[in-house]
Amino acid sequence: MQFSFEREFTYSRAYRGPIRLVVLDWAGTTMDFGCMAPAVVFCEVFAEEGVPISIEEARIPMGAHKKVHIGLITEIPSVRRRWVETKGSEPTEADVTRMFERFVPLQEACLSDYSTLIPGTLEVIAQCRQRGYKIGSTSGYLPGMLAINQADATKQGYTPDATFGAGDVPRGRPFGHMVLRNIVALDIPCVQSVVKIDDTLTGIEEGLNAGGWAIGLAISGNEVGLQYDEWMALPEATKQKHRDRIYPSMYQRGAHYVVDSIADLMPCFDDIEARLRRGEKP
Numbered sequence: 001m002q003f004s005f006e007r008e009f010t011y012s013r014a015y016r017g018p019i020r021l022v023v024l025d026w027a028g029t030t031m032d033f034g035c036m037a038p039a040v041v042f043c044e045v046f047a048e049e050g051v052p053i054s055i056e057e058a059r060i061p062m063g064a065h066k067k068v069h070i071g072l073i074t075e076i077p078s079v080r081r082r083w084v085e086t087k088g089s090e091p092t093e094a095d096v097t098r099m100f101e102r103f104v105p106l107q108e109a110c111l112s113d114y115s116t117l118i119p120g121t122l123e124v125i126a127q128c129r130q131r132g133y134k135i136g137s138t139s140g141y142l143p144g145m146l147a148i149n150q151a152d153a154t155k156q157g158y159t160p161d162a163t164f165g166a167g168d169v170p171r172g173r174p175f176g177h178m179v180l181r182n183i184v185a186l187d188i189p190c191v192q193s194v195v196k197i198d199d200t201l202t203g204i205e206e207g208l209n210a211g212g213w214a215i216g217l218a219i220s221g222n223e224v225g226l227q228y229d230e231w232m233a234l235p236e237a238t239k240q241k242h243r244d245r246i247y248p249s250m251y252q253r254g255a256h257y258v259v260d261s262i263a264d265l266m267p268c269f270d271d272i273e274a275r276l277r278r279g280e281k282p
């Protein structure tokens, strides 16, 4: 029998090192439990236009660049119908631009009202640092908004090693560009060693599109949309109903893991490191 090991086998290469970079989202992940700040302002901007929207409608495109987000709200059929009823014509690019220009100062004015760190953030960051992970971050916020968040976070003891927002890249989420900027800035050798953590579906896709691992946070952010005290006051059965709805949707979008909040991340990191040692890829 003729046989060639060189021709008839290929050999695959696998990264077997540790996690080197954790990339955290901002609102709904490390601060602003319930991701309230942007949702409130989207409602305000549409109300000023005479086309009020519900907070649920405001939350649907969460995670995107804020101007893209406003455009996506105008494409929600229920909103579009009410817009045409009120204004007599379809929303245009000029309408989106005008609302975005109104959005920016309103958002900057109220960000600090919602900038409390999410419980568990400082403890998890400390453990990550002990393990030698670098801490990157990304956000759908623009530079002026991020500067406010960064200053408020630093006051509370959280300062990531790098931060890139939707204004720093050609394309925001779900593109992986902001994660890739973190990888370059923090000198990370390969995408297999990178974990992205986010409270939105588009933020999960951002991590996957960059080639790394992705963890969804089901409870602390946009998907539930309640502040910490409101969430804690819910009956256990209601909390479970939220989990039963959100966990499958995040897994379906491709998340490797879904947990309630940042406080639950360490076991996921242990599992990812075990999988990397076995030669698994994201």
Ligand SMILES: [Mg+2]
Residues within 6 Å of the ligand: 025, 026, 027, 028, 029, 035, 063, 198, 199, 200, 203, 221, 222
């Ligand atoms: Mg978020």
